[in-house]
Amino acid sequence: MAIEYHIALEDGKRFAFKVNPERTYVAPATAENWAKLDYCQCSHCPLKTAEHKFCPAAVDIQEVVKTFARLPSANKVKVVVRVPERDYHKNTTLEEALRALMGLMMSTSACPILAKLRPMGVHHLPFGSTDEFIMRSVSFYLLQQYLISKEGGKPDWELKGLMQHNQELQTLNQAFWKRFQTVCQGDSAIKALMGFFSLSSSMSFSMELQIQKLRRRIMGNKPDLNTLINQAKG
DSSP states (O other), rough: OEEEEEEETTTTTTEEEEEEETEEEEEESSGGGBBBTTTOOOOOOOOOTTTTTTTTTHHHHHHHHHTTTTSSSTTTEEEEEEETTTEEEEEEEHHHHHHHHHHHHHHTTOOGGGGGHHHHHHOOOOTTHHHHHHHHHHHHHHHHHHHHHHHHHOOOOHHHHHHHHHHHHHHHHHHHHHTTTOOOOSSSSGGHHHHHHHHHHHHHHHHHHHHHHHHHHHHOOOOOOOHHHHHHOO
């Protein structure tokens, strides 16, 4: 079930990438120095350097990083994304195209921290807005909690686990930014990856606020519980 990205620059250059969201990780014999596990390793990474030489997420995106590390983020591109169910077409910047591509690669990598994003990667939605990201993230998490409940486990309806994971993603974001310092020059399009993580990290500080902003879209004009209580008292 490969997802294809076709990126065409204005100068005629074309690039194609295939990503299998359900791929099995195979450690390479060699990789870029910045992809080594002990190079700016995340402080909360559960992998041990004695057992793993390379960072799985860094290994997965190193080809993209090498290809676009020196290209400006504002370059205009035409992107076609092919998923099994449909195709997506967009005229956009290289930054947004790579944010979607690398977000897919990393969310489906063998990184234990990013593994919780795998369901969203398998059901990939390129070029999603912040609101779409929040709705998908919360929806997937609540569905997981429902299944946990049905199987006799203790569900987390308060979204505490989701907020904790978003905080973990913020730490991972900072570590990857340090990794890229050696390969990014100027306004590199690779900095687009930071946009992918900023969506997650911002939710760790304003989860409730972000959800309340979406309330009217989900609930219509139905008043909230406090309003109903006050009306009943009046």
